[in-house]
Amino acid sequence: MDIGILITQWLLTSIVRGSLYALIAVGLTLVFRILKLANFSHGELFVFGAYIGIVFFNSFWIDNVILNAIISYFLAFGATAALAVFFDFAAYKPLRNRDANPLMLMIASLGISIIIRGIVQFIWGPRVQKYAKPPQEIVDIGGALIYSSEIVVVFAVIAIFIGLYFLLTKTKIGTALRAISDSKDLAEISGINTEQSIIFLWVIAGGFAGLSGAVFATISPAGIIPESGFQLLLFIFAAVIFGSIGNIYGAIIGAFIIILVDTISAGIFSLLSISAEYSKIIVFVVLILVLLFKPQGIFGGKS
Amino acid sequence: MEVSRKMALHPIIFLLLGIGSFILIYAILALSLNLQQGYTGLPNFGLIGFYGIGAYATASIIVQGINPIIGIILGMLIATVFGIAITLPAIRIREIYFAIITIAAAEIIRIIFRNEKAIGGEYPQLGIFNIPLLFGLDYEMHKIISFLLLLLVVVCIYLILQFIIYSMPFGRVLKAIREDEDAVKALGKDPVRYKLIAFTIGAIIASFAGSMWVLTQRGITPDGIMPLWTFMIWIMVLLGGMGNNKGVIMGAILITGIQQIMQELKFYIPTEVLDSNQIISLTWTIIGILIVLVIIFLPRGVLKERKVKGSDIEKTIRNVNRGIKGWIRLLLRN
Numbered sequence: 165m166d167i168g169i170l171i172t173q174w175l176l177t178s179i180v181r182g183s184l185y186a187l188i189a190v191g192l193t194l195v196f197r198i199l200k201l202a203n204f205s206h207g208e209l210f211v212f213g214a215y216i217g218i219v220f221f222n223s224f225w226i227d228n229v230i231l232n233a234i235i236s237y238f239l240a241f242g243a244t245a246a247l248a249v250f251f252d253f254a255a256y257k258p259l260r261n262r263d264a265n266p267l268m269l270m271i272a273s274l275g276i277s278i279i280i281r282g283i284v285q286f287i288w289g290p291r292v293q294k295y296a297k298p299p300q301e302i303v304d305i306g307g308a309l310i311y312s313s314e315i316v317v318v319f320a321v322i323a324i325f326i327g328l329y330f331l332l333t334k335t336k337i338g339t340a341l342r343a344i345s346d347s348k349d350l351a352e353i354s355g356i357n358t359e360q361s362i363i364f365l366w367v368i369a370g371g372f373a374g375l376s377g378a379v380f381a382t383i384s385p386a387g388i389i390p391e392s393g394f395q396l397l398l399f400i401f402a403a404v405i406f407g408s409i410g411n412i413y414g415a416i417i418g419a420f421i422i423i424l425v426d427t428i429s430a431g432i433f434s435l436l437s438i439s440a441e442y443s444k445i446i447v448f449v450v451l452i453l454v455l456l457f458k459p460q461g462i463f464g465g466k467s
Numbered sequence: 468m469e470v471s472r473k474m475a476l477h478p479i480i481f482l483l484l485g486i487g488s489f490i491l492i493y494a495i496l497a498l499s500l501n502l503q504q505g506y507t508g509l510p511n512f513g514l515i516g517f518y519g520i521g522a523y524a525t526a527s528i529i530v531q532g533i534n535p536i537i538g539i540i541l542g543m544l545i546a547t548v549f550g551i552a553i554t555l556p557a558i559r560i561r562e563i564y565f566a567i568i569t570i571a572a573a574e575i576i577r578i579i580f581r582n583e584k585a586i587g588g589e590y591p592q593l594g595i596f597n598i599p600l601l602f603g604l605d606y607e608m609h610k611i612i613s614f615l616l617l618l619l620v621v622v623c624i625y626l627i628l629q630f631i632i633y634s635m636p637f638g639r640v641l642k643a644i645r646e647d648e649d650a651v652k653a654l655g656k657d658p659v660r661y662k663l664i665a666f667t668i669g670a671i672i673a674s675f676a677g678s679m680w681v682l683t684q685r686g687i688t689p690d691g692i693m694p695l696w697t698f699m700i701w702i703m704v705l706l707g708g709m710g711n712n713k714g715v716i717m718g719a720i721l722i723t724g725i726q727q728i729m730q731e732l733k734f735y736i737p738t739e740v741l742d743s744n745q746i747i748s749l750t751w752t753i754i755g756i757l758i759v760l761v762i763i764f765l766p767r768g769v770l771k772e773r774k775v776k777g778s779d780i781e782k783t784i785r786n787v788n789r790g791i792k793g794w795i796r797l798l799l800r801n
Contacts, residue, residue: 202566264762279759
């Protein structure tokens with residue numbers, strides 16, 4: 165195979181996967197920055213959204229494929245956001261009020277991840293769920309192949325990020341969130357309704373994770389299983405830590421870089437006929453090295 | 468299976484022996500995690516990786532036809548080296564980062580075992596099976612001996628840990644590090660060295676638990692070292708009470724008990740109501756809910772950590788001065 169086409173293919177695949185991972189990474193990094201919570205249930209939010217999305221998508225309530233997809237994405241966004249808000253009320257809020265230390269918060273999120281995974285597996289079973297009708301059109305970019313739906317996804321994600329940028333910098337609720345991340349007590353004193361802002365935070369973080377899951381499930385030929393969440397989680401942590409934990413732009417760039425590392429090493433490994441699963445090891449080694457030698461991440465910022 | 472053979476043991480006793488063996492192996496792991504997290508404050512999220520090292524070392528050595536003792540020792544050595552390699556650079560960083568590093572390390576180990584034919588057998592995805600019965604016994608005797616052996620191991624590890632933690636200055640330094648590292652430094656003790664030793668002892672115990680699993684359950688699969696199992700050990704330690712060895716053993720009994728009872732339910736609930744997958748999912752959901760409830764309502768666990776009083780130390784010194792009889796009393800007192 166021509167090496168140029170191969171590299172183009174890797175780049176394209178990385179951009180598509182990377183944009184979906186970036187969508188999740190943004191939520192994880194925001195939650196970490198504002199609540200000081202390393203959320204281990206974030207991968208499960210992705211899986212939950214993916215199942216909601218794919219189940220509705222495959223039911224084909226609506227004949228129009230595009231409309232069907234859009235409604236399933238909205239459903240996934242809403243359901244996952246609701247789930248995230250519910251768990252905030254049930255678990256994180258009492259812990260926050262008690263000033264529990266970050267490790268305890270993290271273990272609580274671990275418990276929540278196990279709960280969500282159990283629920284998903286209880287309802288939908290352990291088998292793979294994938295789309296019933298594959299996306300049709302294939303586009304040829306310099307010899308590399310990509311589904312037209314994937315191009316739409318990349319542009320949609322870019323649009324979402326632009327929206328998020330304005331939301332966080334130009335609106336009242338965005339300013340409130342940034343104020344809380346600096347100091348929750350000071351924000352409260354200045355009359356910011358912190359609990360309401362935190363609900364909004366979970367809507368964004370949970371909703372994006374669920375949306376990303378639904379999009380992933382409806383365009384990926386591999387489909388989704390309940391265990392996907394955990395594998396994904398360490399990748400997202402790698403992305404977030406690589407791009408400085410708490411830094412949104414860092415998380416987005418980190419997601420693309422981590423996926424690029426994964427895709428390229430998987431590609432090289434399969435060329436050398438080594439198990440492609442070893443590419444995960446490369447990513448985890450990157451994660452460990454960044455944590456050891458530059459825990460504040462590549463883009464500096466608050467650690 | 469030897470089902471067709473006539474069993475001398477009552478099936479219920481047979482079942483209880485099996486559950487008991489599970490409980491004891493988890494108790495070893497819980498004791499190991501308690502030393503690392505409960506007493507020293509090192510959140511090891513990759514505990515199951517060290518267990519996997521012991522299990523795979525022992526299993527692959529046995530498959531080669533070499534004495535399993537060599538496998539056990541090999542597992543402990545690799546666990547030691549790996550533990551030091553992970554913790555030495557990671558020991559100074561924040562506990563959340565430490566947790567993420569250990570879980571990533573455990574995943575690396577699992578992926579290697581899942582793919583390397585040299586370690587994981589001919590079909591590494593399926594794991595290693597057909598480990599021979601202990602001492603060439605028959606199936607029933609194997610079960611009984613396994614249980615007794617594990618019981619002996621747990622009692623020994625428990626007594627040794629209690630001795631290290633409550634009767635040696637070492638244990639008090641560990642607890643001091645957990646509470647205030649700078650104060651320990653000010654007293655001229657090097658926290659890094661103590662943490663490293665505590666983590667390594669924990670890693671060796673976890674590796675030994677893996678070896679015991681292979682010897683008594685006669686096989687190991689890559690799915691048996693999924694990160695999920697680490698979290699099950701965590702809930703045992705959290706529920707039982709961090710920093711209380713009796714508590715974590717009780718936690719192991721409770722959680723393994725719940726899990727095994729749910730497993731048995733599979734035979735009594737018709738598949739139309741709940742299939743076996745749903746029962747497993749339900750078990751995990753219950754364990755997850757327990758984790759959250761314990762963190763919120765019982766952050767110090769059921770059995771709280773025992774405070775060490777000045778008189779305890781005096782008693783220790785008196786017992787040590789009494790010679791061998793005093794030492795035995797010291798071992799049994801804690």
